[in-house]
Amino acid sequence: MKWDPAKYVQFGDYRDRPYFDLTARVHADSPRHVVDLGCGPGNLTATLAERWPGALVMGLDSSAEMLAQSAVHTGQFPNLSFGRADITDWMPTEKTDVVVTNAALQWVPGHRDLLARWLAALRPGAWFALQVPGNFNSPSHTLMRGLAESGAWGGRLAGVLRHDDVVGEPDDYLNIMLDAGCDADAWETTYFQLLPGGNPVLEWVRGAGLRPVLAALSAADARDFEAEYAARLAKAYPAGPHGTVFPFRRIFAVARKRE
Template structure:
């Protein structure tokens, strides 16, 4: 079996450099979440990161008690500034929690996760506990990237397995089976008795600036490499990777087009 990769160190500032583009899939997911069964609602956001999209939950359900969970101290430190009472009488909290082991301690009306489950091997094994942890009529919703065969990820894996880097990086990255097909998610969720809505969307992000795709992945997919190599050796890897990305994603007069496929699921527990 592959070695367990080192847990990546996160950089909230780097992650938020493309906050508008990253938040759009969450907004699209949120738009398909039905009315929640209780008011005030109790909501969990698994893998809340810096909390910027968790705050959108308070706009939709202003009276809710919302808790964002993350296992990154750096992300939770950034999110802490958003914690406290919400204008609608609810509350926004953040707490340490790992999606690999987290289970509901009391019924939730909504358990939601944005671009996190791809970091959790075997995440479908947790679906039963999460659905069971919903109040009757509650919803489990998530979105994950479905672009592991895209040049941004494929080139990263190829370079990590090249002669220069394979001894240090062969087991650092997630494999291309980190997420399932939409059909597989639909099967898992309906088998748990949920009414499920599963779909996929490919966004064409038009990015600005020099090497914007590299700048994007420095906040997410490249984190395990940067963590494993450290600052000194990362420069050499990034230089090779940058050249490959420039060829795969050429700049145009209007910016650099970055196609990004995502998979969405909204599953409602029966009343």
């Protein structure tokens, strides 16, 4: 599945805010090695390099398209680098001080077991911070799944959209972190995002959630699916006098391994 970095950052302020709300809870003073798993285009990873100039900050992502955009940031911060990798193959080392993963683990089946292994390998005193979307029961997703499972599309899109096991609840991540010997904090926030333009929720999901559907269809079929889906979204998220309100729930968890 290819990613479109320009489409992903179209609503940059709203997509970026959870990252800063997450990393604000990481109270590492002088980390030496910081890793951003699923770093995307790298603009947010660069803020970690700026925050901790004495640390070696590495961003990892599996998308060549995203990493192509990250190159611009390496020239700004000598302590920042990026690499292409499947984050399921990554493990912390004894040098890893901070791990951040933002809006990435929902793409990784079985990531709760993976999280437990990462935390088990994390050195005492190290930090782990994660954020995942918690909106899979919102109209933006239920309408997409309902259409994908309908008679017209079910044969072509069977199994494309995951749902039940995509992410856990805040207490799931909290318990995983506590079981791993961490001090931990978990919470959720619903952001009431005011989006401009015509049918902006469609534009939003084009940047992420709709991508598996589009990748599974021909160009002509993708246009037809989008047209049906767009009509349903317009009814679910009508425009108001100030724009379209798009509630978006996010789930956060931060851990520090006990010493």
